[in-house]
Amino acid sequence: MKSIYIHIPFCKKICTYCDFCKFIYNDEWASKYLNALEEEIKTHYENNLIDTLYIGGGTPSALSKTNLEKLFSIIKTIKLEEKYEFTFECNIDDISKELLEILKQNKVNRISVGVQSFNKKKLHFLGRNHNKKQIKEKIKLIKSYGFENINVDLIYALPGETLFSLKKDISNLLKLEVPHISTYSLIIEPGTKLKIDKVKPIDEELDYKMYKTICNKLSKKGYKHYEVSNFAKPGYESKHNLRYWENEEYYGFGLGAHGYINGVRYENTRNLNKYLEKNYKLNELFLSNKENMENEIILGLRKLDGINIKNFNQKYKKDIYQVFKIQEALDKKILILDKDNIKVPENKIYILNEIINFII
Numbered sequence: 311m312k313s314i315y316i317h318i319p320f321c322k323k324i325c326t327y328c329d330f331c332k333f334i335y336n337d338e339w340a341s342k343y344l345n346a347l348e349e350e351i352k353t354h355y356e357n358n359l360i361d362t363l364y365i366g367g368g369t370p371s372a373l374s375k376t377n378l379e380k381l382f383s384i385i386k387t388i389k390l391e392e393k394y395e396f397t398f399e400c401n402i403d404d405i406s407k408e409l410l411e412i413l414k415q416n417k418v419n420r421i422s423v424g425v426q427s428f429n430k431k432k433l434h435f436l437g438r439n440h441n442k443k444q445i446k447e448k449i450k451l452i453k454s455y456g457f458e459n460i461n462v463d464l465i466y467a468l469p470g471e472t473l474f475s476l477k478k479d480i481s482n483l484l485k486l487e488v489p490h491i492s493t494y495s496l497i498i499e500p501g502t503k504l505k506i507d508k509v510k511p512i513d514e515e516l517d518y519k520m521y522k523t524i525c526n527k528l529s530k531k532g533y534k535h536y537e538v539s540n541f542a543k544p545g546y547e548s549k550h551n552l553r554y555w556e557n558e559e560y561y562g563f564g565l566g567a568h569g570y571i572n573g574v575r576y577e578n579t580r581n582l583n584k585y586l587e588k589n590y591k592l593n594e595l596f597l598s599n600k601e602n603m604e605n606e607i608i609l610g611l612r613k614l615d616g617i618n619i620k621n622f623n624q625k626y627k628k629d630i631y632q633v634f635k636i637q638e639a640l641d642k643k644i645l646i647l648d649k650d651n652i653k654v655p656e657n658k659i660y661i662l663n664e665i666i667n668f669i670i
């Protein structure tokens with residue numbers, strides 16, 4: 311079974327920290343973009359059954375009604391498996407009865423909302439327009455349309471943020487009673503407004519304390535910490551994102567999208583003009599068996615359940631212990647063996663990159 315990611319690179323306003331592939335929304339450009347996207351899907355989608363579909367951005371919810379309808383008419387050509395997961399990313403400001411009606415009619419069954427914070431100052435710093443009252447109202451509205459599979463994103467570790475203000479954000483987040491939470495420590499990426507303004511990241515020790523606070527508070531409320539940054543109530547893990555972490559194949563359509571199909575990893579152009587001219591691909595990478603195995607480690611250890619050794623050995627016809635320094639990592643207790651799975655202990659997941667560098 312395969313998955314599809316579709317990128318909608320338009321936003322009504324640009325956030326100060328954002329390095330995603332995006333442009334300010336313009337109806338005419340969005341319409342032209344959707345024509346090119348339609349052509350890309352027609353040309354590259356091989357009519358396979360799809361069980362997870364993810365529309366991300368940018369801000370897909372920024373599309374006008376006409377453009378949304380156009381997007382969903384394109385999506386109708388995709389064959390969805392009976393038990394599918396179909397996620398649509400929304401910004402709080404865009405959530406309306408009309409939007410939710412359209413999403414409902416078009417088979418969306420999971421909504422991901424960019425909440426980021428409830429704190430006025432934090433939201434202003436991030437360049438977000440909404441407020442605490444709107445967040446509560448909009449999540450309530452989403453639920454009233456029968457959507458129960460909801461994710462909310464939280465950003466923390468902003469300059470000047472304290473453990474106290476983070477705890478307030480978490481407590482507000484928990485009151486929303488949604489089954490999935492993604493949390494991200496602020497990274498000041500090149501090319502963003504924050505970088506231009508020479509904003510400095512917070513102290514690493516505080517960042518670690520914040521991460522631990524999030525893990526503790528969410529697990530106490532029944533959320534399973536199933537991936538470095540992701541927490542879910544049982545049965546609500548993101549099936550789509552698990553595809554990435556399980557190193558499975560997926561299509562990536564749209565500007566700047568990445569995909570992994572028929573053994574080839576590819577990246578689409580981030581140049582809108584080229585994309586509109588239907589020059590979709592920027593590069594294609596044919597990976598060796600070794601590189602695929604490395605990806606399996608890099609992605610698989612992000613999951614708290616880790617990597618199943620039997621599956622790995624079967625998939626690559628190799629013994630994982632012979633290929634990587636698994637035994638040494640187990641001896642150093644930076645990996646643990648749990649039945650047939652090797653995994654990073656939760657109290658070490660914060661130093662995952664160092665562990666991976668040691669293993670491969």
Ligand code: SF4
Nearest residue numbers: 321324325328367368
């Ligand atoms: S963070 Fe999201 S909403 Fe903000 S500019 Fe980037 S893509 Fe758009």
